[in-house]
Amino acid sequence: MMKLYGALASPYVARVALAARYKKLDLPIEMPAAGLKSAEYLAKNPFGKMPTLEHGGRCIIESEVICEYLEELYPAPSLLPGDALARAHVRTISRVVDLYVGPESSAMFRQMNPATRDDDAVAAATAKLSDHVRVLDGLMSGGSWAAGEFSLADCTLLPRVILIQKTVMPVLGVADPAQAGPNLAAWWGRVNEDPMTAAFVPEYGAALDAFLARLRGG
Numbered sequence: 001m002m003k004l005y006g007a008l009a010s011p012y013v014a015r016v017a018l019a020a021r022y023k024k025l026d027l028p029i030e031m032p033a034a035g036l037k038s039a040e041y042l043a044k045n046p047f048g049k050m051p052t053l054e055h056g057g058r059c060i061i062e063s064e065v066i067c068e069y070l071e072e073l074y075p076a077p078s079l080l081p082g083d084a085l086a087r088a089h090v091r092t093i094s095r096v097v098d099l100y101v102g103p104e105s106s107a108m109f110r111q112m113n114p115a116t117r118d119d120d121a122v123a124a125a126t127a128k129l130s131d132h133v134r135v136l137d138g139l140m141s142g143g144s145w146a147a148g149e150f151s152l153a154d155c156t157l158l159p160r161v162i163l164i165q166k167t168v169m170p171v172l173g174v175a176d177p178a179q180a181g182p183n184l185a186a187w188w189g190r191v192n193e194d195p196m197t198a199a200f201v202p203e204y205g206a207a208l209d210a211f212l213a214r215l216r217g218g
């Protein structure tokens, strides 16, 4: 029996949820009962972050590692191509999202509150985010999914794009990442045509809306 600790509103949890859905795995998602920083959960994930995958009494942390673990355990349908170079391409897109696009969008997320906003920090993060998204577009395959067939790269990219669209884009006026270049635009078209990803977009959006409403409610 596998269980994923976290909440779907987290792009890291959503990435694993999407990978599991593609593989038609039954993967229940639940918040740790005593909270992310409880001793009980810290024993599972010493960073107190989500997600954590619990499987057979063992815990695996870090969304990318969890996705790769699921891929190894359940290789069909595959989220990684057979060719080593193509696999490197998928992992490159995922890492660019995790290490460049994600941190800048998180930096901007911390500037959402007008009462504590630092306009210089917003300007710097906006410029960096737009540079990183342009680089990402150039790295994408142009075959409408991020790196060839639907892959772990799409699982990483999709929640991040929706998160930007629903948070810092309307509040801080950053450009829509899904329209930042021809490859991203083609990808976004594919996302909204494919039945699984098209269904995921409003589902993840609703999870984010609920999270944002809770934040506003204090």
Ligand SMILES: N[C@@H](CCC(=O)N[C@@H](CS)C(=O)NCC(=O)O)C(=O)O
Binding pocket: 010, 011, 012, 036, 048, 049, 050, 051, 061, 062, 063, 064
């Ligand atoms: N590198 C981690 C990032 C996980 C992460 O930052 N999760 C956030 C939610 S989006 C979290 O749990 N934050 C709670 C906290 O830091 O207290 C991964 O890929 O799993």
